[in-house]
Amino acid sequence: MDRGQSLSGKTVLITGGARRLGRAIALRLAEAGADVAITFRNSAREAQHTVIDVGSFGGRAVALRCDITEEKSVRSAIKETVKELGGIDILVNNAANYETAEFDKLTLQQWDAIFASNTRGPFLVSREALKHLRERRGKIINMGSLGGLRPWASHAHYCSSKAAIHMLTQVMAKALAPEISVNCVAPGMIDLGEKSATSFMKKMARQTPMQRNGKGEEIAAAALFFATAPHFITGQILVVDGGLGL
Numbered sequence: 001m002d003r004g005q006s007l008s009g010k011t012v013l014i015t016g017g018a019r020r021l022g023r024a025i026a027l028r029l030a031e032a033g034a035d036v037a038i039t040f041r042n043s044a045r046e047a048q049h050t051v052i053d054v055g056s057f058g059g060r061a062v063a064l065r066c067d068i069t070e071e072k073s074v075r076s077a078i079k080e081t082v083k084e085l086g087g088i089d090i091l092v093n094n095a096a097n098y099e100t101a102e103f104d105k106l107t108l109q110q111w112d113a114i115f116a117s118n119t120r121g122p123f124l125v126s127r128e129a130l131k132h133l134r135e136r137r138g139k140i141i142n143m144g145s146l147g148g149l150r151p152w153a154s155h156a157h158y159c160s161s162k163a164a165i166h167m168l169t170q171v172m173a174k175a176l177a178p179e180i181s182v183n184c185v186a187p188g189m190i191d192l193g194e195k196s197a198t199s200f201m202k203k204m205a206r207q208t209p210m211q212r213n214g215k216g217e218e219i220a221a222a223a224l225f226f227a228t229a230p231h232f233i234t235g236q237i238l239v240v241d242g243g244l245g246l
């Protein structure tokens with residue numbers, strides 16, 4: 001491996017890392033040499049599998065239950081991570097929720113729930129991890145979305161929450177410099193093999209300049225880029241969408 005891409009001796013905390021993109025990121029960063037803590041909320045079994053697979057790269061791996069909307073739960077997950085791994089070099093704010101809702105029928109409860117997990121959650125986890133990230137001159141990587149840059153009519157709450165995390169990335173990059181760099185990966189259409197999404201995925205692939213949807217490994221590669229990038233790179237939103245947003 002390119003020595004510049006080594007995370008040997010680094011510790012990473014990934015929220016919502018049991019499955020899908022969070023799992024892909026956990027595996028890629030572990031392959032690069034990191035010790036990895038993942039959090040899960042409901043996916044306890046998937047989290048255990050991910051811990052075993054992450055551990056197969058030779059580093060330490062741990063899974064912690066955490067609800068990123070709950071202050072107490074976040075505090076205890078950060079404390080446990082530091083106890084288990086000794087510190088936090090890189091925080092990946094990955095946990096989030098996605099939902100389709102017609103604008104006219106969107107309830108306040110739906111709106112608040114999406115903002116609680118997608119915007120307030122990453123803020124809360126970052127705030128609670130600050131002390132440890134500062135000690136290590138660490139990095140925060142937020143997961144944004146193409147939907148935070150382009151308006152999707154049936155996703156007002158999701159798109160707005162992701163636009164907010166893009167702005168939060170830039171605000172934090174300024175507020176937390178020079179100790180901590182803060183960047184954001186904004187995925188477009190990523191095909192994670194969901195059967196129910198097959199025809200939608202086909203349609204989106206046709207609309208994408210690269211003529212296909214993205215893969216989990218491609219999002220993980222973008223996360224690895226920021227995880228190993230010079231500290232001078234901060235406040236950036238890297239869209240990984242095969243050109244769909246152009």
Ligand SMILES: NC(=O)c1ccc[n+]([C@@H]2O[C@H](COP(=O)([O-])OP(=O)(O)OC[C@H]3O[C@@H](n4cnc5c(N)ncnc54)[C@H](OP(=O)(O)O)[C@@H]3O)[C@@H](O)[C@H]2O)c1
Nearest residue numbers: 016020021040041042043067068094095096143145187190
């Ligand atoms: N997949 C895509 O195509 C795509 C496109 C654009 C952006 N993104 C962004 O990329 C990131 C990962 O995408 P994904 O599709 O892999 O995500 P996902 O499956 O929708 O969610 C990832 C994890 O977030 C956790 N989570 C949700 N609410 C939580 C809460 N209140 N507290 C703690 N954990 C919570 C869940 O953990 P449990 O399962 O353990 O409950 C879930 O497994 C997200 O930020 C997403 O918005 C994804």
